[in-house]
Amino acid sequence: MNAVVGILGKKAFGRLKDKGVNTNSDNPYTEKVPVHNNRGEIVKYKERERPIPEELSSNDKAILKKVRRKAYKWDMSFRCCCFRSRFGWSFLIGLIPVIGDFADLLMAMYLIKSAAKVDGGLPPTLYARMFWNVMVDFGIGLVPFLGDIVDALYRANTRNAWLLDAYLSEKAKALRSGQVEDESGHSLILPGELRVQTDSRGRRPDVEMAMTQGVTPVHASRSQRQNRR
Structure with missing residues (x-):
């Protein structure tokens, strides 16, 4: 099973690149969809939760929704009139000297722990990238004031939510066919x-x-x- 999970992990990285997802600024929880009039013209856009692949188990669906929602809440739930970039509770908590940075670290690690509970676990490479994102975020946050500003823009939780999204999307794709191809083109049964x-x-x-x-x-x-x- 480890081989299949590893292959899906590699495909997840490729998926993010091919889809052109900005894992730092694209909202992982909701998306904007066009609303058309009777003539087929786009009159406005409405926001909705991003759909979750039906092929996933109830456990995986619940985890993906939870990680998406918390990442948005912690990284992008607020907007300031002074600048366009969004920020969340992670930034506000991080403003508390020392204690805030460690609290922010615990929150981010909790999100990784939640993501790791998907059926079959996470690929080691994916888990390592998530951990790296959190450590970079923590290191930036330790720099007084300026670090907090940069920390708000880095959004480790959002990056990790997109990694999980890409992995489970590839997993759902493999579940539809019941197999996955390795780098040599050989098919492996899930x-x-x-x-x-x-x-x-x-x-x-x-x-x-x-x-x-x-x-x-x-x-x-x-x-x-x-x-x-």
Whole structure:
């Protein structure tokens, strides 16, 4: 499974580059969509939550939504009339000398910990990049005053939310086909751990089935897929 997760991680980095996403300033939680009149002309734009791929498990959907929402709240929820750039609670908390910087660090690490709870975990390269973003943000914030201003513009939480978004988007794409291609063009079947589904209460049917039938969760997931076929 580690090989498949690693491949999806590499594809996630490529996805961000190909899509031209600005991971520092693009809103990870909401998007603007055009509203057309009867003649098909765009009359305005409305804001809505970014859609979440249907192929993902209930667990992955909930985590992606949570990370997106908190990243926006902590990095981009406020706007000052004096300048156009947005900022969030992370910037305000960071203004408190020393204590604020460490509190901001704990908040960012909490977000990474939440993201790592996706089914199958995060690719090591993706996790390392998230950690690096947080450490850079923390280091910048230690510089008195000027560091706080730059910190507000760096937005480590937003960067990490986009990394998770790209990874889960690639994962959803692989779930649709049931496989993923490596760099050599060879197709690898997705492990059962990446196909786990949860119900509205957060329970995992494959694990419950495994406990009652005496099989591993992976085998249970395969049995479910065979039954659906």
